[in-house]
Amino acid sequence: xxxxxxxxxxxxxxxxxxxxxxxxxxxxxxxRSELRSEESHGEGNIGWYIGGDYEYTKxxxxxxxxxxxxxxxxxxxxxxxxxxxxxxxxxxxxxxxYTDFYVELNEFLQYGAENTIRVIARNADQPNSRWYxxxxxxxxxxxxxxxxxxxxxxxxxxxxxxxxxxQIQVEVKTSIPGTVxxxxxxxxxxxxxxxxxSEKRISSKSNIQEQKAVFLLGIxxxxxxxxxxxxxxxxxxxFENDQVTEHFGVRTLHWNEQEGxxxxxxxxxxxxxxxxxxxxxxxxxxxxxxxxxxxxILKQNGYNAIRSSHYPCSKALLDACDRQGMLxxxxxxxxxxxxxxxxxxxxxxxxxxxQDLKDMVEKDFNHPSVIMYSTxxxxxxxxxxxxxxxxxxxxxxxxxxxxxxxxTCGINIFFNFLSSIGLGVYSDxxxxxxxxNAVKEASKKKKPVGSEFYNTLACLAGDYFMKIGATxxxxxxKTKDAYAAMDIAGYNYxxxxxxxxxxxxxxRLILGSETFCKDAYDFWEIAKNNNRIIGDFVWAGWDYIGExxxxxxxYRDYKGVEPYTRMTGNNGRIDLLGKPRAGAAYTRVAFxxxxxxxxxxxPVYQKEKLQLTGWALTKAVESWSWRGCDGENTEAEVFARxxxxxxxxxxxxxxxxxxxxxxxxxxxxxxxxxxxxxSYGEDGHELGRQTLxxxxxxxxxSIRPETKTAKPGELVFIPLQYTDSQGNWKxxxxxxxxxxxxxxxxxxxxxxxxxxEGNYAQDTTKTYYGEAMxxxxxxxxxxxxxxxxxxxxxxxxxxxxxK
Numbered sequence: 180x181x182x183x184x185x186x187x188x189x190x191x192x193x194x195x196x197x198x199x200x201x202x203x204x205x206x207x208x209x210x211r212s213e214l215r216s217e218e219s220h221g222e223g224n225i226g227w228y229i230g231g232d233y234e235y236t237k238x239x240x241x242x243x244x245x246x247x248x249x250x251x252x253x254x255x256x257x258x259x260x261x262x263x264x265x266x267x268x269x270x271x272x273x274x275x276x277y278t279d280f281y282v283e284l285n286e287f288l289q290y291g292a293e294n295t296i297r298v299i300a301r302n303a304d305q306p307n308s309r310w311y312x313x314x315x316x317x318x319x320x321x322x323x324x325x326x327x328x329x330x331x332x333x334x335x336x337x338x339x340x341x342x343x344x345x346q347i348q349v350e351v352k353t354s355i356p357g358t359v360x361x362x363x364x365x366x367x368x369x370x371x372x373x374x375x376x377s378e379k380r381i382s383s384k385s386n387i388q389e390q391k392a393v394f395l396l397g398i399x400x401x402x403x404x405x406x407x408x409x410x411x412x413x414x415x416x417x418f419e420n421d422q423v424t425e426h427f428g429v430r431t432l433h434w435n436e437q438e439g440x441x442x443x444x445x446x447x448x449x450x451x452x453x454x455x456x457x458x459x460x461x462x463x464x465x466x467x468x469x470x471x472x473x474x475x476i477l478k479q480n481g482y483n484a485i486r487s488s489h490y491p492c493s494k495a496l497l498d499a500c501d502r503q504g505m506l507x508x509x510x511x512x513x514x515x516x517x518x519x520x521x522x523x524x525x526x527x528x529x530x531x532x533x534q535d536l537k538d539m540v541e542k543d544f545n546h547p548s549v550i551m552y553s554t555x556x557x558x559x560x561x562x563x564x565x566x567x568x569x570x571x572x573x574x575x576x577x578x579x580x581x582x583x584x585x586x587t588c589g590i591n592i593f594f595n596f597l598s599s600i601g602l603g604v605y606s607d608x609x610x611x612x613x614x615x616n617a618v619k620e621a622s623k624k625k626k627p628v629g630s631e632f633y634n635t636l637a638c639l640a641g642d643y644f645m646k647i648g649a650t651x652x653x654x655x656x657k658t659k660d661a662y663a664a665m666d667i668a669g670y671n672y673x674x675x676x677x678x679x680x681x682x683x684x685x686x687r688l689i690l691g692s693e694t695f696c697k698d699a700y701d702f703w704e705i706a707k708n709n710n711r712i713i714g715d716f717v718w719a720g721w722d723y724i725g726e727x728x729x730x731x732x733x734y735r736d737y738k739g740v741e742p743y744t745r746m747t748g749n750n751g752r753i754d755l756l757g758k759p760r761a762g763a764a765y766t767r768v769a770f771x772x773x774x775x776x777x778x779x780x781x782p783v784y785q786k787e788k789l790q791l792t793g794w795a796l797t798k799a800v801e802s803w804s805w806r807g808c809d810g811e812n813t814e815a816e817v818f819a820r821x822x823x824x825x826x827x828x829x830x831x832x833x834x835x836x837x838x839x840x841x842x843x844x845x846x847x848x849x850x851x852x853x854x855x856x857x858s859y860g861e862d863g864h865e866l867g868r869q870t871l872x873x874x875x876x877x878x879x880x881s882i883r884p885e886t887k888t889a890k891p892g893e894l895v896f897i898p899l900q901y902t903d904s905q906g907n908w909k910x911x912x913x914x915x916x917x918x919x920x921x922x923x924x925x926x927x928x929x930x931x932x933x934x935x936e937g938n939y940a941q942d943t944t945k946t947y948y949g950e951a952m953x954x955x956x957x958x959x960x961x962x963x964x965x966x967x968x969x970x971x972x973x974x975x976x977x978x979x980x981x982k
Contacts, residue, residue, distance in 0.1 A: 180325035180332055180421065185237075185252065191315065194232040195303045209233045210302065210314035211462030212940040217743045220305035223727035224520070225312060227743040228938075230305040233315050235298040243291030249325040249354070250284040251332055255494055256318030256465065257300050259307070259524075264297040274527040275512075276312060277456070277490035278538045281332060307522040309513065310455055311725035313463020318493055328419035329354045333541040334391075335416055337427040338583060342443060345401030345429055349394040351416045353377040359392040364413040371396050377418070403443050404428025404547040406483045409504030411547075426501060428547030434585050434666065436686045439710035442550070448706050449506060449713060450770045451484035452477055452720020452752065453693060456492065459724070459755040460927030460939040460954050465493035468894040472885070474499040476753060477720060480763045481772030486692065486716040489513035489556040489589075491539045500548035508587070508716070509543055510553035511536060515560045515569060533576060540580040552577050553692070554588045557671055561588065561661035562595040571664035585666035589692035592649040592673045595657040642672070642695045642793020649673045655680075662687060667713055674698050677705055677712060691715035695793040696752060696762045699769035700840040717766065718794055722751030722931065732789040732798075734782070736913075737947060739934035749933035750794040756898065756931050756952040762796035765818045768841045775819035775841075776856040776869050777801070782910065782948070783808040783849045800948060802910045803854045803871035815845045821858035821866050828854050874907035880916075880967060881906060882976040890981050891959040894926060897976070899967060901949035912949035914969040918942050921966075922958035923978070 186205035192198070193209070215227040241250075254261065259276030262269065265287035273280045288294055302314040323332050334352035339345075351359045356379065362372045377392040402410040414425045434440045440447055454477075458469040470493060477485065484506035487496070491509055500507050512535070518525040528535075543549040554573040560566025574586045648654070649672060662668040662684075669692035670676065677689060690713040691702055699717065706712040727745040739745060747755055752763040761779035768775045779799035784807070789798060799816050817824045818841055825835040826845045829852040834845040838858075847854070851873045858866040884897045901912035918928055919942065929939040930947035944951050955978070957963040963978045 180249065180251065180323040180329050180423070183322040183324065185320040185322040189235050189237045189316075191233055191235050194234055194299070196231060203235075205320055206317050206464040206466060207235075207315055208313040208317045208462035208464045209300075210312070211464075211938060213314075213938070215743060215746075215935075215938060217741065219743065221308065221520075222306070223742075223745055224306060224309050224725055226725045226727065226746045228311070230302045231314065232299065232301045232303045235300070235316055237296050239294055239296070241288050241290050241292065241294050245324065246290045247327060249323075249327075249329060250288060251323040251325075252282045252284055252296075253279060253321040253323065253332065254282070254298075254316065254318070255279045255320070257298065257316050258302060258312050258314055258463065260301040260304075262299040262301075264299075266294055267297070275524055275531060275535055278535050279318070279491075279494070279542055280538060304522040306520040309519055309726055310723065311457055311463070313457065317463040318465040319495075325354065326420060327354065328357060329421040330416060330418050330423045335414070335423060335425050335545065337414060337425060337545050339429050339431050340395065342401070342403065342429070342431055345398045345403075347396050347398065347427070347429065349396060349414065349416075350391050351377065351394075351418070352389055352391040353418050354390070356390050357418060360417045361394055361396070362415045363396060363398060364415065365402070366413075370398055370412070398429060401429045404430040404501075404504075405442055405445075406447065406504040406506060409502060409547075411501060425545050426498075427545050428501065430547045432550055432583065434688060434713070436688065436711055439688065440550070440585075440713050446710060447483070447506070448703075449484040449508075449690070449715065450482050450766075450772070451486055451506075451508070451714055451716035452482045453486045453488040453716045453718045454721050455488055455719070455723035456490065457724050459722070459757070460929045460952060462724070462927075462939065465495050466894055467495040467498070468896075470495040471499040471502075472757065472896060473721065474503050474505045476757050476759070478503055478505055480753065480759050481767040481770050482720060484508065484550075484714060484716070485720070486510060486553070486589075488719075491542065494542060497543065497546045497548060501546055505548055506550050507543075507546070507548045508551040508553055509539060509549055510589070511539060511555060511573075513556050515555055515558045515566065517558070517560055532573065536573065536577060537580060540577065544581055549584065551584055551667065552581075552586050553669065554586060554665070556589045556693075557591040557594055558588065559594055559598040561590050562598045562657040567660045567664060570661045574665050585688075587665050587667040587669040587690055587692065588661070589669040589671050590658055590661060591671040591693075592654045592658050592676065593645060594671075596648070596651060596654040599653065599657045642697070645672050645793065646675045646695075646698075650675045650679070655683075659684075674702060677709075681709055681711055687711065688713055693718045696766065696796040697793065699766045700842075703770050717752060719748065719751045721753045721757075722747050722749060722755040724755075727933070732791050732795060733933055734785045734787055734789065734798075736785075737932050737934060739936070744934045744936055746935040747933045748794070750792070754931035755929070756950070757896065758898070758931065758950070760796075761799045761801065761816065761818075764801075765796060765842055768818045768820055771820065774821070774858070774867055775817070776821070776824055776858040776867055777818045778803075778854060778856045778869050778871055779816045779818075780805075780854070780871070781814045783811050783813040784911065800910060801871065802908050803849075803852075804874040804907060804909050805849055805911060806851060806873065806876070807911075808849050809851055811849050813847060813849050815847050815854065815856075817843045817845070817856045817858075819843070819856070819858040819867070822861045823859045825857045825859070826854065827857065828852065872907055874909045875903040875905065877903050878909060878912060879904060880969065880972070880974045882965065882967065882974060884976065884978060888979045888981045889957045889963075891957065893957055895955050895957055895963075895978055897953045897955065897965060899946075899951045899953060901946065908949065910948035910950075912946065914946050914949075916944060916946065916951060917968045918953050919966045919968075920955050921964040922961055923963035923965075924956040925953060926956050927954040928952070
């Protein structure tokens with residue numbers, strides 16, 4: 180079927196408040212521009228946004244000659260409880276906010292006339308999420324049109340059968356029986372082609388009669404797809420006048436207790452990052468440039484896998500993973516039948532889970548990057564007989580839909596034990612209590628419940644308490660049956676169990692489905708010597724909006740006066756703007772993706788002692804520019820794969836220590852100039868060094884777009900950093916800046932600070948350690964001009980348009 184962009188010329192209006200109607204282009208996140216206040220019933224979970232119901236409308240003309248064409252509309256994601264009306268007739272309803280779904284239009288359309296589509300997205304039912312969800316049609320919408328003879332949407336499946344020789348199986352469904360032609364291309368070169376007649380068959384998966392042609396094609400001198408070499412082929416399938424193009428990779432995937440997980444016969448240890456769906460300053464909008472950038476930055480920092488926490492990811496993210504060689508564990512949901520928040524998906528899952536999983540698999544099947552499915556996250560149901568049965572049901576159903584990938588589920592081992600003795604972190608009663616708390620006066624002290632309870636406990640007791648709790652024998656009793664009902668056992672914060680369980684369960688494959696950053700070294704050393712340790716997914720790989728109780732310890736000078744100014748969890752290895760934190764450097768070293776040394780320094784002028792949770796490794800930053808702090812004490816950290824590391828300040832040794840687990844701390848005295856870390860091998864020879872220099876006295880705002888030119892209408896990410904004239908960062912600079920754009924649109928503006936006054940849709944922001952970022956959409960004609968004003972100066976930058 181022909182795919183057409185259906186994202187232009189929409190209007191959006193709020194149904195729960197009197198606000199002006201807006202013209203919008205999809206993807207669009209209505210929540211991003213909302214008021215944030217203490218009146219938010221979703222509170223810190225959603226970044227203190229109010230929430231609301233929104234209506235999207237679009238008028239479109241349908242030619243009379245299209246009357247015999249099949250018309251299908253695809254929504255890649257609408258949050259949530261989406262209602263679709265065509266010419267005022269209800270055409271569809273989909274409660275889950277993260278799956279793509281399809282609406283068949285023919286019976287609702289008026290041909291040779293103007294038509295109206297109306298989409299209602301409801302998000303006033305707060306609380307309904309444990310993180311920032313966004314509101315509205317936040318992923319693209321596509322219109323598919325097909326003649327009587329067509330290949331239906333998701334009608335092509337491509338699977339690698341073998342590598343020696345390289346063979347793929349291609350299934351092409353058709354609307355009626357007929358001749359199907361396929362071509363495999365490598366770039367513009369035709370590699371192989373074939374022709375077959377589609378025949379009526381009974382689907383083994385759905386028991387429904389359908390027409391399809393099945394090809395077994397050899398690919399000579401095949402270039403394999405892998406994380407290190409993500410080569411993609413193109414498949415063109417033709418049926419009558421219909422042509423469909425798919426990209427795919429030639430790769431095999433196996434998992435067993437002898438070899439662990441292998442890709443193309445080679446063991447692959449997952450160095451993973453848990454990532455939420457939002458794109459920071461852009462809210463929930465799934466723009467291709469933002470998804471591409473996310474994968475690129477994670478890849479540069481040593482990660483080879485993403486966990487889509489905790490819902491199916493966007494198509495744009497999968498495309499980016501395919502192109503860049505990033506592995507994907509696509510996750511279904513955060514709740515099953517026990518509520519975590521009062522109005523979450525637990526109400527509807529029982530009626531929709533099969534359709535949801537089917538749509539997720541159809542989205543994922545042809546993507547070589549997808550190597551695993553996860554059925555859920557920290558679902559205490561897995562400690563109950565009913566939940567264990569449901570675990571197996573979902574695993575077996577996914578096997579029927581797709582037998583080429585393993586199934587897991589992220590279980591918090593300690594949670595399951597607490598749940599079994601009546602101290603469950605999540606329950607319907609606690610979800611109800613959270614909702615009741617949300618409507619009380621802000622001045623009244625509320626008891627933390629749900630995930631807030633767990634995050635508070637982690638702050639007080641530390642990550643060690645959480646991990647040691649998981650080693651209790653009842654924790655094993657309350658997880659073993661659920662683990663037996665999946666292919667790979669997902670351990671959330673269970674690293675202290677790894678060695679014990681490897682011995683006790685000789686066939687169990689273990690995945691660190693959610694882990695603390697500081698455990699990266701221990702995980703890697705265990706995994707290298709135990710094939711049944713599949714991988715590790717750190718929480719969190721990238722900072723995100725909402726869930727503000729899991730690590731946002733902050734110094735007073737950046738801390739908001741009111742609690743509702745707290746926007747993020749502030750715990751990602753990559754910050755909200757896409758800048759790697761010190762924790763990312765540590766992880767690269769721990770995973771042997773870099774030797775180091777890397778230096779990070781606690782901001783010298785900050786004298787508070789912060790109580791960080793296990794999710795936030797350190798507040799140190801990569802800078803030695805702290806003018807005015809001469810003679811003051813601070814702490815420097817060095818990350819290195821080495822026997823010893825030495826710190827020198829202005830050429831003089833300030834300390835030398837043996838390295839333990841890639842991380843070494845030094846108490847040092849700050850002096851303007853430079854700090855150098857040197858790493859040494861066992862024999863004392865130098866392995867490497869890094870130097871940080873103090874910036875000079877002059878100060879400018881450096882505007883450093885990540886791309887020097889842009890295509891018309893493309894997004895450009897523009898970091899803004901106060902430096903000296905040589906480009907040395909000055910983190911003590913604090914400014915309020917205002918942005919204006921000519922021949923373009925300011926799509927987002929903000930900093931990485933966990934506390935925000937207002938939102939990211941404004942044209943002003945305060946810097947955080949001398950930094951901020953603007954995201955602009957360049958115009959369609961001529962260069963786009965960005966202007967930045969602070970208290971004293973105006974700076975400008977022109978983004979050239981690619982010819």
